[in-house]
Amino acid sequence: xxxxxxxxxxxxxxxxxxxxxxxxxxxxxxxxxxxxxxxxxxxxxxxxxxxxxxxxxxxxxxxxxxxxxxxxxxxxxxxxxxxxxxxxxxxxxxxxxxxxxxxxxxxxxxxxxxxxxxxxxxxxxxxxxxxxxxxxxxxxxxxxxxxxxxxxxxxxxxxxxxxxxxxxxxxxxxxxxxxxxxxxxxxxxxxxxxxxxxxxxxxxxxxxxxxxxxxxxxxxxxxxxxxxxxxxxxxxxxxxxxxxxxxxxxxxxxxxxxxxxxxxxxxxxxxxxxxxxxxxxxxxxxxxxxxxxxxxxxxxxxxxxxxxxxxxxxxxxxxxxxxxxxxxxxxxxxxxxxxxxxxxxxxxxxxxxxxxxxxxxxxxxxxxxxxxxxxxxxxxxxxxxxxxxxxxxxxxxxxxxxxxxxxxxxxxxxxxxxxxxxxxxxxxxxxxxxxxxxxxxxxxxxxxxxxxxxxxxxxx
Numbered sequence: 301x302x303x304x305x306x307x308x309x310x311x312x313x314x315x316x317x318x319x320x321x322x323x324x325x326x327x328x329x330x331x332x333x334x335x336x337x338x339x340x341x342x343x344x345x346x347x348x349x350x351x352x353x354x355x356x357x358x359x360x361x362x363x364x365x366x367x368x369x370x371x372x373x374x375x376x377x378x379x380x381x382x383x384x385x386x387x388x389x390x391x392x393x394x395x396x397x398x399x400x401x402x403x404x405x406x407x408x409x410x411x412x413x414x415x416x417x418x419x420x421x422x423x424x425x426x427x428x429x430x431x432x433x434x435x436x437x438x439x440x441x442x443x444x445x446x447x448x449x450x451x452x453x454x455x456x457x458x459x460x461x462x463x464x465x466x467x468x469x470x471x472x473x474x475x476x477x478x479x480x481x482x483x484x485x486x487x488x489x490x491x492x493x494x495x496x497x498x499x500x501x502x503x504x505x506x507x508x509x510x511x512x513x514x515x516x517x518x519x520x521x522x523x524x525x526x527x528x529x530x531x532x533x534x535x536x537x538x539x540x541x542x543x544x545x546x547x548x549x550x551x552x553x554x555x556x557x558x559x560x561x562x563x564x565x566x567x568x569x570x571x572x573x574x575x576x577x578x579x580x581x582x583x584x585x586x587x588x589x590x591x592x593x594x595x596x597x598x599x600x601x602x603x604x605x606x607x608x609x610x611x612x613x614x615x616x617x618x619x620x621x622x623x624x625x626x627x628x629x630x631x632x633x634x635x636x637x638x639x640x641x642x643x644x645x646x647x648x649x650x651x652x653x654x655x656x657x658x659x660x661x662x663x664x665x666x667x668x669x670x671x672x673x674x675x676x677x678x679x680x681x682x683x684x685x686x687x688x689x690x691x692x693x694x695x696x697x698x699x700x701x702x703x704x705x706x707x708x709x710x711x712x713x714x715x716x717x718x719x720x721x722x723x724x725x726x727x728x729x730x731x732x733x734x735x736x737x738x739x740x741x742x743x744x745x746x747x748x749x750x751x752x753x754x755x756x757x758x759x760x
């Protein structure tokens with residue numbers, strides 16, 4: 301690699317002419333993730349209240365809603381240009397947030413269980429579509445080389461938003477109540493539309509891609525193209541498999557922590573505080589990896605190495621659960637060496653981590669590294685894909701395939717527990733899945749990188 305090429309791939313390096321669009325991208329992702337994390341604790345508190353045995357029903361309802369909306373989204377991008385589709389999608393979710401406000405009133409028309417189920421399904425669909433649309437928009441603005449340099453930096457803004465969201469909720473909920481938090485989230489999502497407009501204008505003027513007019517046009521095709529691409533296109537099929545394997549890890553870890561929370565905490569306030577602590581530590585880990593590891597590793601070594609590193613560390617965290625004598629015991633007590641290793645952290649954070657059980661640590665590590673390492677690497681692979689794959693196929697993978705995986709994994713988890721498989725067994729299975737995901741992700745990323753270098757990658 302020449303000195304010029306080496307400098308151009310320097311992690312996080314922003315080239316002349318990119319600064320304005322990078323700033324807009326950072327603001328866009330910050331608003332999106334903050335809007336989500338302001339209202340996310342409501343969902344997690346609901347899950348802990350009912351336990352993991354109810355998750356298959358929640359996920360099944362979410363899958364139905366996702367399958368209904370995915371063809372609608374595919375139809376929109378087939379008929380209308382980007383400047384119409386993105387505001388339309390976000391406007392729909394803003395309207396939903398406003399519609400939930402009266403339902404969360406003290407004497408609302410729905411029972412707490414009915415409202416909770418409805419909100420669980422809606423916020424899951426909200427997260428999938430809003431974030432998927434963001435990354436589709438990013439891969440439309442930046443090319444493959446820019447994605448490798450800039451996506452880790454852009455992902456940091458999302459992580460900062462994921463820290464700001466729970467902090468806002470903790471500060472505001474006791475002052476303004478629950479329902480007004482929905483208005484706060486709606487305002488943040490509306491602010492993201494400002495950045496969408498600014499980015500679209502910048503791309504049309506400066507041409508982040510050689511033929512920006514073509515990238516701003518309607519894509520064409522049919523409503524079910526995205527779902528067809530998942531089965532017919534080798535690249536999309538591999539991306540779907542990689543996501544489903546990651547979904548197994550995340551859903552099983554989430555279910556184990558949900559059951560721990562239900563058994564340990566007796567009221568909604570304690571469960572909500574525990575969920576907020578998990579989010580805080582998860583997102584701090586994601587931020588640290590996004591700042592210190594992923595930019596350098598992704599720019600210099602590529603997505604294959606990043607995915608491989610994520611897999612190895614996740615396997616180690618899951619084996620800790622599988623081998624622990626009591627996976628629900630505080631880590632500082634179960635592993636004295638772990639407690640001693642936390643002494644260099646701030647006292648509040650060290651105390652918080654030391655009190656966490658092994659099942660919570662596995663969730664923090666796997667989810668934090670997924671946010672901070674695996675997701676930026678995975679999203680960078682789409683920058684080499686054809687535009688119809690980036691909007692239709694990617695959205696189908698990120699929504700329908702993901703929610704299908706949620707249902708399948710949650711149902712399998714309930715069945716395994718009914719068959720006598722305990723926490724250690726589930727963690728061991730997940731460790732095997734994480735190893736397989738690393739191998740598949742490594743091979744897929746290497747194939748994409750070779751194809752991009754030969755100018756005949758997934759576009760072909």
